[in-house]
Amino acid sequence: MMIKAITGTRDLIYPETLKWKYLEDTVSRVFNNFNYKEIRTPVFEETSLFARGIGEETDIVGKEMYTFLDRSKTSVTLKPEMTAAVVRAFIEHSLGKQQSLSKFFYISPMFRQERPQAGRLRQFHQFGAEAIGSASPMLDVEMIQMVYDILSSLGLSDLKVKINSLGIPESRESYKKKLREYLKDKKSKLSEDSRNRFDRNIMRIFDSKVESDQEILKEAPLLLEHLDKESVEEFDMVKKLLHSANISFEVEPRLVRGLDYYTRTTFEIDSEYVGAQSALCGGGRYDLLIEQLGGSPTPGVGFAAGMERILLACEKQNTLKIPGDKLDLYIVKFNDELSPEVFEIGVNLRRANLSVDFDYLNRSVKAQMREANKMNTRYVLFVGGEEYEKKQANLKNMNTGEQQLINVQDMETLVKLMKKTEGEG
RNA sequence: GUGAGCGUAGCUCAGUUGGUUAGAGUAUCAGGUUGUGGCCCUGAGGGUCAUGGGUUCAAAUCCCAUCGCUCACCCCA
Numbered sequence: 001m002m003i004k005a006i007t008g009t010r011d012l013i014y015p016e017t018l019k020w021k022y023l024e025d026t027v028s029r030v031f032n033n034f035n036y037k038e039i040r041t042p043v044f045e046e047t048s049l050f051a052r053g054i055g056e057e058t059d060i061v062g063k064e065m066y067t068f069l070d071r072s073k074t075s076v077t078l079k080p081e082m083t084a085a086v087v088r089a090f091i092e093h094s095l096g097k098q099q100s101l102s103k104f105f106y107i108s109p110m111f112r113q114e115r116p117q118a119g120r121l122r123q124f125h126q127f128g129a130e131a132i133g134s135a136s137p138m139l140d141v142e143m144i145q146m147v148y149d150i151l152s153s154l155g156l157s158d159l160k161v162k163i164n165s166l167g168i169p170e171s172r173e174s175y176k177k178k179l180r181e182y183l184k185d186k187k188s189k190l191s192e193d194s195r196n197r198f199d200r201n202i203m204r205i206f207d208s209k210v211e212s213d214q215e216i217l218k219e220a221p222l223l224l225e226h227l228d229k230e231s232v233e234e235f236d237m238v239k240k241l242l243h244s245a246n247i248s249f250e251v252e253p254r255l256v257r258g259l260d261y262y263t264r265t266t267f268e269i270d271s272e273y274v275g276a277q278s279a280l281c282g283g284g285r286y287d288l289l290i291e292q293l294g295g296s297p298t299p300g301v302g303f304a305a306g307m308e309r310i311l312l313a314c315e316k317q318n319t320l321k322i323p324g325d326k327l328d329l330y331i332v333k334f335n336d337e338l339s340p341e342v343f344e345i346g347v348n349l350r351r352a353n354l355s356v357d358f359d360y361l362n363r364s365v366k367a368q369m370r371e372a373n374k375m376n377t378r379y380v381l382f383v384g385g386e387e388y389e390k391k392q393a394n395l396k397n398m399n400t401g402e403q404q405l406i407n408v409q410d411m412e413t414l415v416k417l418m419k420k421t422e423g424e425g
Numbered sequence: 426g427u428g429a430g431c432g433u434a435g436c437u438c439a440g441u442u443g444g445u446u447a448g449a450g451u452a453u454c455a456g457g458u459u460g461u462g463g464c465c466c467u468g469a470g471g472g473u474c475a476u477g478g479g480u481u482c483a484a485a486u487c488c489c490a491u492c493g494c495u496c497a498c499c500c501c502a
Contacts, residue, residue, distance in 0.1 A: 004493080059500050063426080110502080115426080117496060126502060193499075207500085258501060279502055306502030334460055365460055373462040385460060398462070
Protein backbone atom coordinates (compact mmCIF):
# COMPACT_ATOMS: atom_id res chain seq x y z
CA MET A 1 0.00 0.00 0.00
CA MET A 2 1.29 3.41 -0.94
CA ILE A 3 1.40 5.88 1.92
CA LYS A 4 -0.14 9.18 0.96
CA ALA A 5 -0.17 12.60 2.51
CA ILE A 6 -2.89 13.04 5.09
CA THR A 7 -6.23 14.38 3.83
CA GLY A 8 -6.19 18.11 3.61
CA THR A 9 -2.41 18.42 3.52
CA ARG A 10 -0.24 19.10 0.51
CA ASP A 11 3.35 18.80 -0.61
CA LEU A 12 4.83 21.90 -2.16
CA ILE A 13 7.20 20.93 -4.93
CA TYR A 14 9.36 23.10 -7.14
CA PRO A 15 8.47 25.24 -9.04
CA GLU A 16 5.45 25.86 -6.82
CA THR A 17 7.81 26.69 -3.98
CA LEU A 18 8.97 29.70 -6.00
CA LYS A 19 5.52 31.25 -5.63
CA TRP A 20 5.52 30.68 -1.90
CA LYS A 21 8.96 32.20 -1.56
CA TYR A 22 7.80 35.19 -3.54
CA LEU A 23 4.68 35.60 -1.42
CA GLU A 24 6.66 35.32 1.80
CA ASP A 25 9.17 37.89 0.60
CA THR A 26 6.41 40.30 -0.33
CA VAL A 27 4.75 39.82 3.04
CA SER A 28 7.98 40.40 4.98
CA ARG A 29 8.81 43.47 2.93
CA VAL A 30 5.49 45.19 3.58
CA PHE A 31 5.51 44.33 7.28
CA ASN A 32 9.00 45.75 7.49
CA ASN A 33 7.73 49.00 5.98
CA PHE A 34 5.28 49.25 8.86
CA ASN A 35 7.93 48.30 11.44
CA TYR A 36 6.35 45.01 12.47
CA LYS A 37 8.77 42.41 13.86
CA GLU A 38 8.52 38.71 13.24
CA ILE A 39 7.36 36.31 15.93
CA ARG A 40 7.44 32.51 15.77
CA THR A 41 5.57 30.39 18.26
CA PRO A 42 5.41 26.59 18.62
CA VAL A 43 3.06 24.66 16.34
CA PHE A 44 1.26 23.27 19.37
CA GLU A 45 0.08 24.70 22.65
CA GLU A 46 -1.78 23.62 25.71
CA THR A 47 -5.36 23.07 24.64
CA SER A 48 -6.78 25.39 27.27
CA LEU A 49 -5.09 28.37 25.62
CA PHE A 50 -7.29 28.08 22.57
CA ALA A 51 -10.35 27.01 24.51
CA ARG A 52 -10.12 30.13 26.65
CA GLY A 53 -8.81 32.46 23.98
CA ILE A 54 -11.02 31.64 21.03
CA GLY A 55 -14.10 30.68 22.99
CA GLU A 56 -15.60 27.33 23.98
CA GLU A 57 -18.71 27.98 21.94
CA THR A 58 -16.96 28.62 18.64
CA ASP A 59 -16.86 26.05 15.85
CA ILE A 60 -13.09 26.13 15.82
CA VAL A 61 -12.83 24.98 19.40
CA GLY A 62 -15.97 22.88 19.34
CA LYS A 63 -15.23 20.65 16.38
CA GLU A 64 -12.21 21.65 14.33
CA MET A 65 -9.13 21.43 16.52
CA TYR A 66 -6.42 18.79 16.29
CA THR A 67 -6.32 17.94 19.96
CA PHE A 68 -4.60 14.97 21.54
CA LEU A 69 -3.04 13.77 24.77
CA ASP A 70 0.73 13.60 24.76
CA ARG A 71 2.61 10.88 26.64
CA SER A 72 2.33 12.71 29.92
CA LYS A 73 -1.42 12.99 29.43
CA THR A 74 -1.34 16.73 28.79
CA SER A 75 -3.96 17.86 26.31
CA VAL A 76 -2.20 19.68 23.48
CA THR A 77 -3.57 21.26 20.30
CA LEU A 78 -2.05 22.10 16.93
CA LYS A 79 -2.60 25.84 16.58
CA PRO A 80 -5.80 26.61 14.67
CA GLU A 81 -5.02 30.34 14.62
CA MET A 82 -2.27 32.62 15.81
CA THR A 83 -3.69 35.39 17.97
CA ALA A 84 -4.05 33.35 21.15
CA ALA A 85 -0.50 32.06 20.78
CA VAL A 86 0.95 35.54 20.25
CA VAL A 87 -0.95 36.87 23.24
CA ARG A 88 0.32 33.96 25.33
CA ALA A 89 3.90 34.77 24.36
CA PHE A 90 3.27 38.47 24.97
CA ILE A 91 2.10 37.78 28.51
CA GLU A 92 4.63 35.05 29.27
CA HIS A 93 7.61 37.23 28.37
CA SER A 94 6.17 40.43 29.87
CA LEU A 95 6.62 42.15 26.55
CA GLY A 96 4.24 44.91 27.60
CA LYS A 97 6.79 46.00 30.19
CA GLN A 98 9.62 46.26 27.69
CA GLN A 99 7.73 48.59 25.40
CA SER A 100 4.30 50.13 25.52
CA LEU A 101 3.36 49.05 22.01
CA SER A 102 4.40 45.74 20.42
CA LYS A 103 3.96 45.14 16.72
CA PHE A 104 4.27 41.51 15.60
CA PHE A 105 3.94 39.72 12.32
CA TYR A 106 4.04 36.02 11.53
CA ILE A 107 3.96 33.51 8.70
CA SER A 108 2.94 30.10 9.93
CA PRO A 109 1.05 26.86 9.28
CA MET A 110 -2.31 26.40 11.04
CA PHE A 111 -4.40 23.29 11.55
CA ARG A 112 -8.14 22.75 11.51
CA GLN A 113 -9.89 19.47 10.87
CA GLU A 114 -12.54 20.56 8.40
CA ARG A 115 -13.67 18.96 5.18
CA PRO A 116 -11.26 20.21 2.50
CA GLN A 117 -12.54 22.22 -0.45
CA ALA A 118 -11.38 25.01 -2.73
CA GLY A 119 -9.34 27.41 -0.62
CA ARG A 120 -9.54 25.26 2.46
CA LEU A 121 -7.08 22.71 3.77
CA ARG A 122 -6.45 21.04 7.10
CA GLN A 123 -2.92 22.28 7.25
CA PHE A 124 -3.04 25.75 5.78
CA HIS A 125 -0.86 28.80 6.05
CA GLN A 126 -1.52 32.27 7.28
CA PHE A 127 0.42 35.44 7.55
CA GLY A 128 -0.81 38.10 9.88
CA ALA A 129 -0.03 40.82 12.37
CA GLU A 130 -0.88 41.77 15.92
CA ALA A 131 -0.44 45.20 17.49
CA ILE A 132 -0.71 45.03 21.26
CA GLY A 133 -0.73 48.01 23.59
CA SER A 134 -2.77 50.72 21.92
CA ALA A 135 -6.45 51.31 21.24
CA SER A 136 -5.74 53.83 18.51
CA PRO A 137 -7.94 53.41 15.44
CA MET A 138 -4.83 54.20 13.44
CA LEU A 139 -3.74 50.67 14.16
CA ASP A 140 -7.09 49.26 13.03
CA VAL A 141 -6.58 50.97 9.71
CA GLU A 142 -2.91 50.07 9.60
CA MET A 143 -3.92 46.40 9.70
CA ILE A 144 -6.27 46.82 6.78
CA GLN A 145 -3.72 48.85 4.87
CA MET A 146 -0.98 46.25 5.33
CA VAL A 147 -2.99 43.36 3.88
CA TYR A 148 -4.39 45.62 1.25
CA ASP A 149 -0.90 46.68 0.20
CA ILE A 150 0.35 43.10 0.20
CA LEU A 151 -2.59 41.93 -1.89
CA SER A 152 -2.28 44.79 -4.35
CA SER A 153 1.43 44.36 -4.79
CA LEU A 154 0.68 40.73 -5.67
CA GLY A 155 -1.44 42.12 -8.48
CA LEU A 156 -4.87 41.36 -7.04
CA SER A 157 -7.42 43.94 -8.03
CA ASP A 158 -10.90 42.65 -7.28
CA LEU A 159 -10.61 43.30 -3.56
CA LYS A 160 -13.67 44.01 -1.45
CA VAL A 161 -12.91 45.54 1.91
CA LYS A 162 -15.72 45.08 4.42
CA ILE A 163 -15.74 46.65 7.85
CA ASN A 164 -17.99 46.58 10.85
CA SER A 165 -17.93 47.40 14.53
CA LEU A 166 -19.01 44.98 17.21
CA GLY A 167 -18.77 47.57 20.01
CA ILE A 168 -18.02 46.59 23.57
CA PRO A 169 -19.63 43.77 25.57
CA GLU A 170 -22.09 46.03 27.42
CA SER A 171 -23.62 47.55 24.31
CA ARG A 172 -23.50 44.21 22.60
CA GLU A 173 -25.43 42.52 25.38
CA SER A 174 -28.18 45.11 25.38
CA TYR A 175 -28.32 44.83 21.59
CA LYS A 176 -28.60 41.06 21.76
CA LYS A 177 -31.64 41.52 23.96
CA LYS A 178 -33.23 43.70 21.30
CA LEU A 179 -32.40 41.21 18.58
CA ARG A 180 -33.80 38.36 20.61
CA GLU A 181 -36.94 40.40 21.18
CA TYR A 182 -37.30 41.03 17.46
CA LEU A 183 -36.78 37.40 16.45
CA LYS A 184 -38.80 35.82 19.25
CA ASP A 185 -42.06 35.35 17.38
CA LYS A 186 -40.26 34.65 14.08
CA LYS A 187 -38.08 31.92 15.50
CA SER A 188 -40.18 29.09 14.15
CA LYS A 189 -39.72 30.37 10.62
CA LEU A 190 -35.94 30.36 10.85
CA SER A 191 -33.77 27.55 9.50
CA GLU A 192 -32.60 24.87 11.87
CA ASP A 193 -29.07 26.29 11.99
CA SER A 194 -30.34 29.73 12.77
CA ARG A 195 -32.63 28.41 15.50
CA ASN A 196 -29.59 26.80 17.07
CA ARG A 197 -27.71 30.05 16.88
CA PHE A 198 -30.63 31.82 18.48
CA ASP A 199 -29.75 30.11 21.72
CA ARG A 200 -25.99 29.73 21.41
CA ASN A 201 -24.72 32.85 19.67
CA ILE A 202 -27.57 34.88 18.33
CA MET A 203 -25.56 37.39 16.33
CA ARG A 204 -24.24 34.67 14.11
CA ILE A 205 -27.69 34.36 12.59
CA PHE A 206 -26.57 37.18 10.31
CA ASP A 207 -24.04 34.80 8.74
CA SER A 208 -26.86 32.60 7.44
CA LYS A 209 -26.98 32.18 3.69
CA VAL A 210 -30.54 30.85 3.74
CA GLU A 211 -32.70 33.26 1.80
CA SER A 212 -35.74 33.05 4.03
CA ASP A 213 -33.52 33.81 7.01
CA GLN A 214 -32.10 36.87 5.31
CA GLU A 215 -35.66 37.94 4.46
CA ILE A 216 -36.58 37.84 8.14
CA LEU A 217 -33.38 39.66 9.07
CA LYS A 218 -34.03 42.54 6.69
CA GLU A 219 -35.97 44.45 9.29
CA ALA A 220 -33.91 43.31 12.24
CA PRO A 221 -32.20 45.87 14.44
CA LEU A 222 -28.51 46.27 13.66
CA LEU A 223 -25.72 46.29 16.18
CA LEU A 224 -24.15 49.20 14.38
CA GLU A 225 -27.13 51.33 15.38
CA HIS A 226 -26.86 50.38 19.02
CA LEU A 227 -23.19 50.97 19.73
CA ASP A 228 -21.83 52.87 22.70
CA LYS A 229 -20.66 56.39 22.05
CA GLU A 230 -16.95 55.59 22.17
CA SER A 231 -17.23 52.74 19.70
CA VAL A 232 -19.16 54.99 17.32
CA GLU A 233 -16.46 57.63 17.50
CA GLU A 234 -13.75 55.09 16.96
CA PHE A 235 -15.58 53.60 14.00
CA ASP A 236 -15.98 57.03 12.45
CA MET A 237 -12.27 57.59 12.83
CA VAL A 238 -11.54 54.25 11.17
CA LYS A 239 -13.64 55.26 8.19
CA LYS A 240 -11.96 58.62 7.98
CA LEU A 241 -8.49 57.12 8.09
CA LEU A 242 -9.39 54.53 5.47
CA HIS A 243 -10.37 57.37 3.17
CA SER A 244 -7.05 59.06 3.73
CA ALA A 245 -5.27 55.78 2.98
CA ASN A 246 -7.25 55.76 -0.25
CA ILE A 247 -8.81 52.38 0.44
CA SER A 248 -12.43 52.01 -0.62
CA PHE A 249 -14.58 49.90 1.65
CA GLU A 250 -18.10 48.92 2.47
CA VAL A 251 -19.67 49.03 5.89
CA GLU A 252 -21.17 45.60 6.41
CA PRO A 253 -23.37 45.72 9.51
CA ARG A 254 -23.94 42.01 9.21
CA LEU A 255 -20.27 41.10 9.23
CA VAL A 256 -19.95 38.98 12.34
CA ARG A 257 -16.66 37.34 13.13
CA GLY A 258 -16.85 33.80 14.39
CA LEU A 259 -14.31 34.22 17.14
CA ASP A 260 -15.46 35.34 20.55
CA TYR A 261 -12.62 37.69 21.33
CA TYR A 262 -13.43 40.48 18.89
CA THR A 263 -14.50 43.91 20.10
CA ARG A 264 -15.15 47.10 18.14
CA THR A 265 -13.61 47.14 14.66
CA THR A 266 -13.74 43.98 12.59
CA PHE A 267 -12.94 43.62 8.93
CA GLU A 268 -12.59 41.20 6.08
CA ILE A 269 -11.24 41.35 2.53
CA ASP A 270 -12.94 39.20 -0.08
CA SER A 271 -12.03 38.09 -3.57
CA GLU A 272 -14.45 36.55 -6.02
CA TYR A 273 -11.76 34.31 -7.49
CA VAL A 274 -11.40 31.75 -4.73
CA GLY A 275 -14.68 29.88 -4.96
CA ALA A 276 -17.04 29.72 -2.03
CA GLN A 277 -14.36 30.51 0.53
CA SER A 278 -14.04 34.09 -0.59
CA ALA A 279 -12.46 35.66 2.49
CA LEU A 280 -8.78 36.28 1.89
CA CYS A 281 -8.25 37.78 5.29
CA GLY A 282 -10.09 38.75 8.42
CA GLY A 283 -9.33 40.50 11.61
CA GLY A 284 -10.30 43.02 14.21
CA ARG A 285 -9.79 44.47 17.61
CA TYR A 286 -9.60 42.35 20.74
CA ASP A 287 -9.32 44.77 23.63
CA LEU A 288 -10.32 42.26 26.30
CA LEU A 289 -8.42 39.17 25.23
CA ILE A 290 -5.13 39.87 26.97
CA GLU A 291 -6.82 40.33 30.30
CA GLN A 292 -8.91 37.28 29.69
CA LEU A 293 -5.79 35.19 29.17
CA GLY A 294 -4.24 36.40 32.41
CA GLY A 295 -2.40 39.55 31.39
CA SER A 296 -3.03 43.06 32.58
CA PRO A 297 -5.72 44.89 30.62
CA THR A 298 -4.17 45.78 27.27
CA PRO A 299 -5.87 46.63 23.98
CA GLY A 300 -4.90 44.77 20.81
CA VAL A 301 -5.77 44.48 17.16
CA GLY A 302 -4.76 42.02 14.46
CA PHE A 303 -5.60 40.12 11.32
CA ALA A 304 -4.80 36.85 9.57
CA ALA A 305 -4.71 36.12 5.85
CA GLY A 306 -4.98 32.74 4.11
CA MET A 307 -1.98 32.17 1.90
CA GLU A 308 -3.42 29.28 -0.13
CA ARG A 309 -6.46 31.41 -0.93
CA ILE A 310 -4.31 34.34 -1.93
CA LEU A 311 -2.23 32.20 -4.27
CA LEU A 312 -5.43 30.73 -5.69
CA ALA A 313 -6.70 34.21 -6.47
CA CYS A 314 -3.33 35.12 -8.00
CA GLU A 315 -3.42 32.05 -10.21
CA LYS A 316 -6.98 32.68 -11.37
CA GLN A 317 -6.02 36.22 -12.31
CA ASN A 318 -2.59 35.18 -13.54
CA THR A 319 -0.83 37.95 -11.68
CA LEU A 320 2.37 36.17 -10.67
CA LYS A 321 5.07 36.11 -13.28
CA ILE A 322 7.94 34.45 -11.52
CA PRO A 323 10.93 33.47 -13.64
CA GLY A 324 12.37 30.00 -13.16
CA ASP A 325 15.79 29.45 -11.66
CA LYS A 326 18.90 29.72 -13.79
CA LEU A 327 21.98 27.59 -13.45
CA ASP A 328 25.32 29.37 -13.85
CA LEU A 329 27.24 26.44 -15.22
CA TYR A 330 26.74 22.88 -16.39
CA ILE A 331 29.92 20.88 -16.83
CA VAL A 332 29.88 18.39 -19.73
CA LYS A 333 32.48 15.64 -19.81
CA PHE A 334 33.55 13.77 -22.93
CA ASN A 335 34.16 10.52 -21.11
CA ASP A 336 33.32 9.03 -17.75
CA GLU A 337 36.93 8.71 -16.58
CA LEU A 338 36.93 12.48 -16.14
CA SER A 339 34.30 12.38 -13.38
CA PRO A 340 36.78 13.10 -10.54
CA GLU A 341 38.16 16.12 -12.41
CA VAL A 342 34.70 17.44 -13.14
CA PHE A 343 33.74 16.90 -9.54
CA GLU A 344 36.70 18.91 -8.38
CA ILE A 345 35.98 21.80 -10.71
CA GLY A 346 32.41 21.73 -9.42
CA VAL A 347 33.56 21.86 -5.81
CA ASN A 348 35.64 24.95 -6.39
CA LEU A 349 33.07 26.85 -8.40
CA ARG A 350 30.29 26.03 -5.98
CA ARG A 351 32.43 27.38 -3.17
CA ALA A 352 32.94 30.50 -5.25
CA ASN A 353 29.19 30.96 -4.96
CA LEU A 354 28.17 29.86 -8.43
CA SER A 355 25.35 27.41 -9.08
CA VAL A 356 26.92 24.46 -10.82
CA ASP A 357 25.71 21.04 -11.88
CA PHE A 358 26.97 18.12 -13.96
CA ASP A 359 26.12 14.60 -15.02
CA TYR A 360 25.95 11.76 -12.48
CA LEU A 361 24.60 9.07 -14.81
CA ASN A 362 27.42 8.63 -17.31
CA ARG A 363 25.29 9.89 -20.12
CA SER A 364 26.24 10.84 -23.64
CA VAL A 365 27.42 14.34 -24.48
CA LYS A 366 24.18 14.93 -26.34
CA ALA A 367 22.17 13.89 -23.31
CA GLN A 368 24.30 16.12 -21.09
CA MET A 369 23.67 19.05 -23.41
CA ARG A 370 19.94 18.42 -23.41
CA GLU A 371 20.06 18.35 -19.64
CA ALA A 372 22.02 21.60 -19.54
CA ASN A 373 19.46 23.22 -21.78
CA LYS A 374 16.57 22.02 -19.68
CA MET A 375 18.18 23.50 -16.60
CA ASN A 376 18.30 26.92 -18.14
CA THR A 377 22.07 27.04 -17.94
CA ARG A 378 23.98 30.23 -18.71
CA TYR A 379 27.28 28.47 -19.47
CA VAL A 380 28.52 25.01 -20.35
CA LEU A 381 32.10 23.91 -19.78
CA PHE A 382 33.36 21.05 -21.97
CA VAL A 383 35.90 18.93 -20.20
CA GLY A 384 38.00 16.35 -22.06
CA GLY A 385 39.73 15.68 -25.34
CA GLU A 386 42.81 17.40 -26.74
CA GLU A 387 42.14 20.69 -24.99
CA TYR A 388 42.03 19.08 -21.63
CA GLU A 389 45.43 17.47 -22.20
CA LYS A 390 46.70 21.06 -22.17
CA LYS A 391 44.50 21.78 -19.15
CA GLN A 392 42.17 23.83 -21.26
CA ALA A 393 38.43 23.63 -21.81
CA ASN A 394 35.79 25.34 -23.92
CA LEU A 395 33.37 27.58 -22.14
CA LYS A 396 30.16 28.02 -24.09
CA ASN A 397 27.71 30.85 -23.63
CA MET A 398 24.35 29.14 -24.07
CA ASN A 399 22.64 32.34 -25.04
CA THR A 400 24.90 33.35 -27.88
CA GLY A 401 26.46 29.98 -28.65
CA GLU A 402 29.92 31.52 -28.51
CA GLN A 403 32.79 29.47 -27.12
CA GLN A 404 36.15 30.42 -25.73
CA LEU A 405 39.08 28.39 -24.55
CA ILE A 406 39.97 28.90 -20.92
CA ASN A 407 42.60 27.56 -18.61
CA VAL A 408 40.97 25.07 -16.25
CA GLN A 409 43.43 25.72 -13.45
CA ASP A 410 42.72 29.43 -13.58
CA MET A 411 39.53 29.31 -11.56
CA GLU A 412 39.68 32.99 -10.77
CA THR A 413 39.30 34.02 -14.39
CA LEU A 414 36.52 31.51 -14.87
CA VAL A 415 34.61 32.81 -11.88
CA LYS A 416 35.14 36.41 -12.91
CA LEU A 417 33.96 35.66 -16.41
CA MET A 418 30.72 34.12 -15.25
CA LYS A 419 29.98 36.62 -12.53
CA LYS A 420 30.57 39.54 -14.84
CA THR A 421 27.66 38.58 -17.02
CA GLU A 422 25.38 37.60 -14.19
CA GLY A 423 21.86 38.90 -14.46
CA GLU A 424 22.09 38.95 -18.22
CA GLY A 425 19.21 37.55 -20.28
C1' G B 426 -20.91 15.99 10.25
C1' U B 427 -24.31 16.37 5.40
C1' G B 428 -24.84 16.32 -0.02
C1' A B 429 -23.26 15.93 -5.23
C1' G B 430 -19.66 14.58 -8.95
C1' C B 431 -15.29 11.91 -10.29
C1' G B 432 -11.14 7.78 -9.89
C1' U B 433 -7.78 4.59 -17.17
C1' A B 434 0.58 5.48 -18.05
C1' G B 435 4.51 10.59 -14.08
C1' C B 436 0.82 14.55 -16.14
C1' U B 437 -3.73 15.88 -19.38
C1' C B 438 -7.24 12.83 -21.35
C1' A B 439 -9.60 9.07 -25.47
C1' G B 440 -11.79 4.25 -25.01
C1' U B 441 -18.24 3.93 -29.44
C1' U B 442 -24.73 -0.18 -27.61
C1' G B 443 -20.21 -4.83 -22.42
C1' G B 444 -16.57 -8.22 -27.42
C1' U B 445 -9.38 -9.97 -29.30
C1' U B 446 -2.74 -8.51 -26.80
C1' A B 447 -6.23 -0.89 -23.24
C1' G B 448 -4.75 4.02 -26.82
C1' A B 449 -3.12 9.33 -27.85
C1' G B 450 -0.61 13.79 -26.54
C1' U B 451 3.02 15.23 -23.22
C1' A B 452 6.93 13.93 -19.96
C1' U B 453 11.06 10.24 -19.29
C1' C B 454 15.10 7.31 -21.58
C1' A B 455 18.06 5.91 -25.95
C1' G B 456 19.43 6.92 -30.95
C1' G B 457 19.63 10.28 -35.59
C1' U B 458 28.25 8.55 -37.21
C1' U B 459 34.07 9.84 -33.56
C1' G B 460 33.25 15.74 -28.92
C1' U B 461 28.02 20.39 -28.48
C1' G B 462 21.55 22.14 -26.49
C1' G B 463 16.70 24.36 -28.05
C1' C B 464 13.34 22.60 -33.55
C1' C B 465 12.64 18.05 -36.11
C1' C B 466 12.75 12.56 -36.93
C1' U B 467 13.04 7.25 -35.13
C1' G B 468 12.56 3.88 -31.27
C1' A B 469 11.96 2.11 -26.11
C1' G B 470 10.22 1.68 -21.21
C1' G B 471 5.92 2.81 -18.34
C1' G B 472 -1.03 0.67 -16.65
C1' U B 473 -3.55 -5.47 -11.10
C1' C B 474 -8.21 0.50 -15.89
C1' A B 475 -8.52 3.14 -7.20
C1' U B 476 -9.55 -1.53 -4.16
C1' G B 477 -12.77 -5.76 -3.07
C1' G B 478 -16.97 -8.45 -4.37
C1' G B 479 -21.14 -9.50 -7.84
C1' U B 480 -23.86 -10.09 -12.85
C1' U B 481 -22.23 -12.29 -17.66
C1' C B 482 -19.71 -16.97 -22.33
C1' A B 483 -17.15 -12.11 -21.91
C1' A B 484 -16.36 -6.09 -17.61
C1' A B 485 -12.17 -0.21 -17.99
C1' U B 486 -17.48 -0.30 -19.56
C1' C B 487 -23.30 -2.81 -15.72
C1' C B 488 -24.48 -3.43 -10.02
C1' C B 489 -22.90 -3.14 -4.71
C1' A B 490 -19.40 -1.93 -0.95
C1' U B 491 -14.86 0.36 0.64
C1' C B 492 -11.10 3.93 0.03
C1' G B 493 -9.44 8.35 -2.18
C1' C B 494 -10.02 13.04 -4.77
C1' U B 495 -12.97 17.35 -6.09
C1' C B 496 -16.81 20.79 -5.27
C1' A B 497 -20.64 22.62 -2.19
C1' C B 498 -23.21 23.07 2.79
C1' C B 499 -21.56 24.19 7.76
C1' C B 500 -17.66 27.38 9.44
C1' C B 501 -13.60 30.22 8.51
C1' A B 502 -8.34 32.61 6.50
